[in-house]
Amino acid sequence: MTSRARIEHMDDHTGYLIIKVAGMAVPAFERALVPLGLNTRQVRVLGFLHGESLSQAELCARTGLDRTTMVAVLDELEQLGHATRERSKSDRRKHVVRITRNGKAAYAKATKKLLRAQEELLQPLAPAERAQLHTLLSRLFDASQACAPEPAAEAVS
Amino acid sequence: MTSRARIEHMDDHTGYLIIKVAGMAVPAFERALVPLGLNTRQVRVLGFLHGESLSQAELCARTGLDRTTMVAVLDELEQLGHATRERSKSDRRKHVVRITRNGKAAYAKATKKLLRAQEELLQPLAPAERAQLHTLLSRLFDASQACAPEPAAEAVS
């Protein structure tokens, strides 16, 4: 070869491809929630409240959000009428965070919107390929989680 | 089942999985470059300068970076001795940005570090699966690019 090998842009690497596709997914999801007046972070938190009432610290542990950020998110959700805070009777330092009926309805709508956005994002792939992609990404994510086990968080009353 | 359908966390959706895996990849790549005193943005810009000299505006078009951000990145690269700026003779408004010998060496090292980081990230997957993942992600990305065609940028002197 007359020198100058084909230029290898880091943009072509699989790792960077992941980042670029995520860069498409993030705004797509945020856009999908705009009509509901919600953002993905709020919806994520609602998702963890769907089955059980948790303290703010426990919500932080599950979502990976900072506790100062969690204060802001819950302020927003409370103002929207999607969640409530009340002091725990067993440990008065803690707040029991509950999702409201409104919050559950909003979460259901949000899930539909997000699934539609995902549908659009994954449209170039056939169903079997989407399943493949899901499996491959799950394996990558699970492998990383195996290293850093999270301490089990219990529900509060 | 006694009501209460299985809770469907948005964290389990493929779209969100992409975001989470990207959330692992970004810091992994940044960490890989720390020993070289570089970040991914700088390396990306270097990658586009590898074959040809470009104006800042053309670099912006290719990388998608804002022109004010590009100023900062090139300030950094210039200070590191990895790139140079000089006024174009054909159009004195433009700067011809060139990668230096040092810059090429740094880019080569950075590429190795990034490939190793990617290797680690993709380790849970067999080679054939990595190729699959690459193909699937490429299809998603290419499909999105097909909508917004970029105007061809020419090299400068």
Add this chain to the structure above:
DNA sequence: TATTGTTATACTCTATAACTATA
């Protein structure tokens, strides 16, 4: 002394607009 939630602060990123010099 440690933990829960809160507030205040600082720091980074990004986006916008305004300015200059050239065309």
Add this chain to the structure above:
DNA sequence: TATAGTTATAGAGTATAACAATA
């Protein structure tokens, strides 16, 4: 008038530390 590069500035987002209440 429009473009290339630069600078200044404001906003959002994030991270840190300090604080009050409770354990």
